[in-house]
Amino acid sequence: MKNIIEKVNSFYNKNIFKVKRRLLGKHSSDGLVYKVIMYFLLIVLGFVFVYPLIYMFSISLMSNIDLVDNTIRWIPSKLDFINYRLTMVALDIPKSYFVSIFIAGISTLCVMFSSAFIGYGLARHRIPFKKTIFAIMIFSFIMPKTLFFIPTYQIFTMLRIKGTLSAILVPALTGQGLNGAFFILIFFQFFRMIPKQLEESAIIDGANKFQIFYKIAVPLAIPAFIITGVYGFSLYWSETFLLGIYLDGNYTTITMLLNNLQDNYGTMIWSSGLDSARQSNLSFTESKLFAGTLLSIIPLMIMYIFVQKWFVESIDKSGITGE
């Protein structure tokens, strides 16, 4: 009898060790329990992140009758893209897509070019008052954008470029675009990491500074170009206030149209001669609003899916975290 108990005990002891090891791991970071907790946290936090998007998508598919129906919470009674079809007209898609892509694209190209140029100048040269320059940059980064827009608007009026593309491209080319200082600092970090020997050997080969810049420095800073490209594009895509004022309404991007979606929608319904009083599904509700909101960010999301791999890799390589 005693023998059996001992046997059971030793068997138990042997196996509890194995189980323990499987659950908790050799170190604290490879056990099953640890993994379960980590995945649980990731999934919960990830859900909280995408919840607003899921919610918007689900509502945007609902008809106005579904919205007031208490029994329907997530899944609409029937699949219908009428909200999207209506808001697409109100948001002037695809024309507004093209305007947005054009404005954001061309400004981002200018920002990329100027930030690389200026960042290189700061990183690879001995320049007097460098500290002052950085102080001014940080100052211009911290200042709210509402501080400068009234005089800037007057400058543009004086130069007669108000309402033209130059009103956006001139600041972008002089390093004063949206978040200009931030992008210059990113390029500065990258160019600072280039070994001096590369530059020196190029000088011996007879290259001048500009040749060094675009033959050696620029190819080495491709991650910075990707970061600036992606983030800058999304900043210009989302900006409505400064673009609206400086462009004086000559170009309407999709985000500007989204800002007045309700008015645009009303005008559209009115001019199309449909009677929104009779057809309950035509009146403006949050399902229309959400459909429009999603439509305004779909191009960004598509871009993000395509570039995210490079984007993340570039961040890994970047010197964002150096000081």
Place this chain on the structure above:
Amino acid sequence: MNSLIKQNRRMTHKKREMYSGLIFIFPWIIGVLTFIAYPLFRTIYFSFNNVQYSGELGFIYNWVGFENYHRILRIDVDFILEIQNFIIKTITFVPVVIAISIIIAMLLNSKLKGTSFFRLIFFLPIIILNGQLLQNIKNNGGMSIKVGGIVFNIIEKIVPYYMTEAILLLFQMVSEIMWYSGVPILIFLAALQKVDKSIYEAAQIDGASSWNIFWKITLPEIYPLISVTIVFVIVFLANFGDNSINELIISARTNPSRREGYASALAILYAIIQTILVITLYFIFKKREKGVM
């Protein structure tokens, strides 16, 4: 003689380097003068004037001294209210954003499979977030996670009843706060990936617990970045389209009783308060750095 030539050559080389450097930053100097220095001077000038606009004469300025500031701070209430909201929002959001982004950055930095998929999700707000989008979602209940019956019951059972309200409020804000943490997560993740892996291994061999590893290795490693990230978050919140102070300033510009002068005074006060916030929070976290190290 030889050394003199050498010295001379070095001097010219230095000078040449300086000149080519100045050529590179020349666009920036022009930009600062036209889009920062001159506008700043003009804004300050406007704020002491009563600005009017007429079709024939253009802008007319009447010097009024501190009247605009007096009206904002003593007579009108809207700016004071908005700035209080902004300060409270910033002070409460910033620590939560920082804490959440450190946690998420650490989760993403672990060796688990599938973190690249989660990265995709956590970086998404960086790309898509804008003021109108957030307002649309928030005003229609998309940002507040609806706490279902079961979860609500659990919360009610565990938490004392006077705290349930606060926790439910947190659920309402949590998505919004998290959407602000896109860039901070990115910054912390980049910092964590730079930490030498062998330090962790050595600590594990020495028998340090994960808790100790976090406080003694991970946190000191990323601490210097916290103050930088705070500056970024405050600037982001201040310039964000959802911020109603900016709307106040913009609408003041075209309001006949206020016009450019009043709007400029508003913008200057806002800039000053924002700078004070940035500097205070920056140095609060900068100071403690020495303690942790």
